[in-house]
Amino acid sequence: MAGVALEVTDLVKRYGPRAALDGVSLSAGLGAVTAILGPNGAGKTTLVEICEGFRRQDTGQVRVLGLDPGREGRRLRPLIGVMLQQGGIYPAARPREMLELVAAYYANPLDPAALLRRLGLLEVAGVPCRRLSGGQRQRLSLALAIVGRPAMVFLDEPTTGLDPQARQAAWELISELRRDGVTVILTTHYLEEAERLADRVVIIDRGRVVAQGAPAELTEAGARRRLEFRARPGLDLAGLAAALPSGHVAREVSPGHYVVEGEIGPRVVAEVATWCADRGVLPGDLRIESRSLEDVFLELTGRELRS
Amino acid sequence: MEARGVLAPAPGSAPALRRVAAQAAMELRLQLRNGEQLLLTLAIPILVLVVFSVAPVLGVRDRVAFLLPGVIGLAVMSTAFTGQAIATGFDRRHGVLKRLGATPLGRSGLILGKTAAMLGVEAIQVVVLGLVALGLGWRPHGSVAGALLLILLGTAAFSGLGLLLAGLLRAEATLAAANLVYLVLLVVGGVVFPVSDLPAAVRGPAELLPITALTDGLRAALGEGGLPARDLVELAVWAVLGAGLASATFRWE
Numbered sequence: 291m292a293g294v295a296l297e298v299t300d301l302v303k304r305y306g307p308r309a310a311l312d313g314v315s316l317s318a319g320l321g322a323v324t325a326i327l328g329p330n331g332a333g334k335t336t337l338v339e340i341c342e343g344f345r346r347q348d349t350g351q352v353r354v355l356g357l358d359p360g361r362e363g364r365r366l367r368p369l370i371g372v373m374l375q376q377g378g379i380y381p382a383a384r385p386r387e388m389l390e391l392v393a394a395y396y397a398n399p400l401d402p403a404a405l406l407r408r409l410g411l412l413e414v415a416g417v418p419c420r421r422l423s424g425g426q427r428q429r430l431s432l433a434l435a436i437v438g439r440p441a442m443v444f445l446d447e448p449t450t451g452l453d454p455q456a457r458q459a460a461w462e463l464i465s466e467l468r469r470d471g472v473t474v475i476l477t478t479h480y481l482e483e484a485e486r487l488a489d490r491v492v493i494i495d496r497g498r499v500v501a502q503g504a505p506a507e508l509t510e511a512g513a514r515r516r517l518e519f520r521a522r523p524g525l526d527l528a529g530l531a532a533a534l535p536s537g538h539v540a541r542e543v544s545p546g547h548y549v550v551e552g553e554i555g556p557r558v559v560a561e562v563a564t565w566c567a568d569r570g571v572l573p574g575d576l577r578i579e580s581r582s583l584e585d586v587f588l589e590l591t592g593r594e595l596r597s
Numbered sequence: 598m599e600a601r602g603v604l605a606p607a608p609g610s611a612p613a614l615r616r617v618a619a620q621a622a623m624e625l626r627l628q629l630r631n632g633e634q635l636l637l638t639l640a641i642p643i644l645v646l647v648v649f650s651v652a653p654v655l656g657v658r659d660r661v662a663f664l665l666p667g668v669i670g671l672a673v674m675s676t677a678f679t680g681q682a683i684a685t686g687f688d689r690r691h692g693v694l695k696r697l698g699a700t701p702l703g704r705s706g707l708i709l710g711k712t713a714a715m716l717g718v719e720a721i722q723v724v725v726l727g728l729v730a731l732g733l734g735w736r737p738h739g740s741v742a743g744a745l746l747l748i749l750l751g752t753a754a755f756s757g758l759g760l761l762l763a764g765l766l767r768a769e770a771t772l773a774a775a776n777l778v779y780l781v782l783l784v785v786g787g788v789v790f791p792v793s794d795l796p797a798a799v800r801g802p803a804e805l806l807p808i809t810a811l812t813d814g815l816r817a818a819l820g821e822g823g824l825p826a827r828d829l830v831e832l833a834v835w836a837v838l839g840a841g842l843a844s845a846t847f848r849w850e
Contacts, residue, residue, distance in 0.1 A: 342699060344850075368610040368701045377692020382627050394619035395701045397609030404603075438701070441606040470602035 293320040294353075295442055295473040296341060301350035303336055310336040311347070312497035318490065323464065323474040325488035327481070327583070329591075333497040334477040335375060338444050341475070342372050355442060368396065371440035373431045375447050381420035385411050385430050388419060389437055396438035405433045410459065424451045432460060442473040449483060461487060481583045491583065495591040509581045517550040517562065519573035530565045534558060554578050610701035620702055620710025625717045628680065637675040637779065638722060642668040643729055649789055650733045657791075661735040665726065666744075666815030667788040672722040673748055674782060674808055676715055677755035678762075679775045685711075685763040686771035695850040704849065715756065719748065743818035743825075750832040751811040757839020758807070764846035787812040807835040 296318035303311040310333045318324035326334050339345045341352055343359035343366060352359055357366045379388055385406060393399035406412045409429040414422060422430065428451055435443050448464070449457045464487055467474055478484055484491050485505050492502040501508055523545035530540045530550075538552030550562060559578070566573045581589075610616070628634055646668045650661045657663045688694050698704040727737075762778075763771050784790070785799060786808030795803055803809055814828030 344695065344699060363699075364703065367699060367703065369608045372696070372699055374692060374696055378696025379691065380623075380627060380688070380693055381691060382630055383623065387623065387626070391619055391623045392697075392700060395611055395616045397611055398607040400603065434696075436604065439604070439607040441608050466602065467604050470604040470606075472604060472606055 294318070295320040295322075295355060296324070296475060297351075297353040298337070298341070299351040301337070301340065301352065302348045303333075303340065303345065304348055309497050311340075311350075314350070314494065314497065314499055316492045316499055316502055318473065318475055318492075320473055321468070321471050322489040323468050323476065323487050324490045324492065325484035326475065326477045326492050326494060327479065327484045327587070328477075328494040329479060332494045334494060335446055337494070338446055338475065338477055342370065342444050343367070368438070369441045371435035371438055371443040373435035373443070373445045373448055375450075378434070379419045379427065379430060381418065383419055384416050385419060385422070385426075385433075386415040388430065389433055392434050393437045398439050400437050400439060402433075402437060405437060408459075408463070409433050410456070425453055425456050428452055429456060429460070432463065436463075436467065436472075440472065442475070443467065445474065445476040447477055447479070449478070449480065481587075485583055493583075493587060493590060495587075500590040501586065505583060508586050509583060515551060515554065516579040517554045517558065517577070518579065519548050519562070519566075519576040520546050521548060521566065521571045521573055522546060525569065525571065530562070533561045533565055548573075613706065616702045617706050617709045617713065620697075620706060621713035621717065624684075624711050624714030628676075628684070628714060628718055629721075634680050634683075637679055637776075638672060638718060639725060641783075642672045642675070642722065642726060645671065645783075645789060646726060646729055647733070650730075655789070661730050661733045662820070663791075663816070664789065665730045665735055666819050667812045668726055669723060669744075669748070670751065670786070670808055670812035670815055671783060671788045672726060673719055673751045673811060674755050674786075675779060676718045676722065677752045678759040679779045680718070680759075681711070681715060681756050682759035682762045682775040683768075683772050685760060686766070686768035689763070689848065689850060690768040692850065698849055712756070715752065719752065723748070737819075738822070739819035740822040740824070743823060744815055746824070747811060747814045747818060747829065747832065750829060750836060751807065754807045754811075754832050754835035754839055757836055757841075757843045760843035760847055761839055764843060764848055782806065782808040785809075787816075805831070807832060810835070 294317050298314055298316050301311050301314040302309065314337060326337065328334050336345065340347050341354050341359055343363040346360050354366055355369055359366055386402065389402040389406065393402050406415050409432065411426060411429055411433070414426055419427065419430065432445065432448055435445060449460050452460060464474055464476070488505060490503065491505050491508060493500050523542070527540045527542065534540065534550070534552070535558070538550060538558065540548065540550045543549050550558065552558070562573065646664050649655055649664055655663065694707065697707050759775070762774060766774060785795060785803045786806055788808070792800060792803050792809055792813070810828040810831035814825040817823065817825040817828070
């Protein structure tokens, strides 16, 4: 990480008795993609809206590109691009006009026509925005966030409601932003999106950070614990148990479905393969269970990510 | 060093004038595109001017000369108060105030852009109504400078009140209330009927309204000429009051 783009320390924001953010601390690297992952109502939007300068925290500190969004908004605004979860577009304006308007606020904007083409909006560039589909509006919002050539963009659920093709286009654009050196903060409740795009994932739940790190760090924290395979039912597992390092257990959990539990390293896999070969058995569906971000999330919060 | 991509950061604001000019041009286009708004800002004032100039229902000698200041006052009110209140209510509903206020345009740029667009619409209204009046036989006289000053003060007073209304009510309620106020003031504000003809109970309060000060002042400025001091002061008081209350109650989202 070349430097820190976003530094949040002990952030607290209450709405009445409910704490939307309950002591959040996190950091995001300059030029990296950081995904803020959490279920609906976890506090993601509140968090980014404080970073964007829309809301003020009750206590705690925020530094965005070294600036305090609450006090130094005027200096910060030209540096960041913002994609709201919804709204921000005149319903009677046309996408081309809207993008050209926002481009005119900036010193070195991207070419609006090229951006419209790139996001598949050229055919609807002259249609009033109120007649755009949800996905088209979403893509226009994304274009509005980046047209000013910002150093840093905040994307609040950028692909919610997009069809798979449009989601792919948005992902490519986000990857290209990263490649070109733009810092990206995105919120999402799609694991796939975080796993695929993010250099760093921050998982928040009920206003608290429950984990943060690179996706691989998070999923590999804790060793892999389980190996499974299928073979003909009723094999005698005594020999296998003897061959495995101590502490490992081999069981036939249902007829023909075998499970080895314990720390699964390359030696263990070799022993299982050898044991099968000695019996002339080909292990089918052999798999070493790896944790997904979803498993990590479930372990940390006891909740499904998508509710 | 690899070549910089098209998306490579190059942040920075455009000069303030360009930001505000782009905003004003957009707001102006949106207002001219809005059919309901055009009904209030142009169609109704023109209709009132033509109908009451042609039909001999008013007991005044030069009907066009009496009506033109009234409909200009109505036009200013429709743009600065009614149109402004409704547009602001819906802009907030659609998150536009929040979104654009967070760009380099900023909140002050947004308000400046809206104000410039409002003055642009008023210029169109005054020119169109003036041309219609000329067609109906009106001959310009009086003080143009005085009329312009009244229009500016009237705009300030009405837009403050429009923003106050938009700050107090939801978008739909603002729409209903702004249209109702438009209708009531059209009748009691000296637009068509002289305030002196109103029943005594209504007349006292009606004389204190900003629309009455504006139509009355415009009639004086475009009649014998000169600056109607009392009306200017009344409008100035309304402007200060409206701006003060609006800034205390305004919500950006």
